[in-house]
Amino acid sequence: MDIVKIAVIGVAAVLLSLQLRSGKREYExxxxxxGCLCIFGFILTKLKVVIDxxxxxxxxxxxxxxxxxxxxxxxxxxxxxxxxxNLCRDAGYQAVAVQIEMFGKLSILGISMPVLLALLKxxxxxxx
Amino acid sequence: xSINLIFKIAAVxxxxxxxxxxxxxxxxxxxxxxxxxxxxxxxxxxxxxxxYELFETIRSLFAL
Numbered sequence: 041m042d043i044v045k046i047a048v049i050g051v052a053a054v055l056l057s058l059q060l061r062s063g064k065r066e067y068e069x070x071x072x073x074x075g076c077l078c079i080f081g082f083i084l085t086k087l088k089v090v091i092d093x094x095x096x097x098x099x100x101x102x103x104x105x106x107x108x109x110x111x112x113x114x115x116x117x118x119x120x121x122x123x124x125x126n127l128c129r130d131a132g133y134q135a136v137a138v139q140i141e142m143f144g145k146l147s148i149l150g151i152s153m154p155v156l157l158a159l160l161k162x163x164x165x166x167x168x
Numbered sequence: 169x170s171i172n173l174i175f176k177i178a179a180v181x182x183x184x185x186x187x188x189x190x191x192x193x194x195x196x197x198x199x200x201x202x203x204x205x206x207x208x209x210x211x212x213x214x215x216x217x218x219x220y221e222l223f224e225t226i227r228s229l230f231a232l
Contacts, residue, residue: 049171056178060185064204067181070211074174077218084225091229109231116230120223 042082049078069131076123107155114148121145176214180207 053075057068091112098108121144125137184207191200226232 049174052171053174056174059178060181063185063189064181064207066208067177067184067211070177070215071174071181073215073219074177077215077222078171078173080222084229087229112230113232116226116232120226 046079046082049075053078069127072130073127076127110151110155113151117144117147117151173214173218177211180211183207 053071057071057075060067060071094108094112097103098105121140125140125144128134128137128140184204187203188200191197191203
């Protein structure tokens with residue numbers, strides 16, 4: 041079962057980093073980062089399945105490819121922003137984490153602007 | 169990419185902590201600092217390619 045493997049990796053990383061909390065603090069963050077990278081390896085397999093399914097879904101339902109790409113891009117931005125922001129928060133630097141999250145939110149807003157404009161255009165065409 | 173990355177980092181961390189304690193008590197303060205710096209560099213060399221690979225995969229997967 042994959043979930044058991046993930047749990048073991050996570051708990052092992054946390055317990056090991058606790059050992060180093062008293063001595064050297066910087067290794068604590070390295071171990072946590074190593075643990076996140078290992079778990080990301082497993083996330084990747086699950087993620088590929090989802091994205092392949094979405095792409096295949098597109099062949100059946102005639103969606104505009106642009107909107108699906110925007111959707112997938114949003115997921116990517118959220119994941120990276122969340123990963124790095126929480127890592128900064130673990131290290132105790134709240135301000136940096138907030139900056140990263142703020143940038144993530146704004147970039148998602150920026151990406152979704154064309155969708156909003158397309159919606160308003162179609163609505164205004166109806167009204168005229 | 170498996171779990172031995174974590175154990176390697178933990179081993180380096182504990183080793184450097186012990187060595188720096190020993191050096192500190194034997195009076196050689198700067199050696200202790202140098203060993204901890206060396207340990208830090210070793211761990212960095214291990215982790216940076218993984219981080220690069222992580223962000224490269226994300227960029228290719230999400231077409232960012």
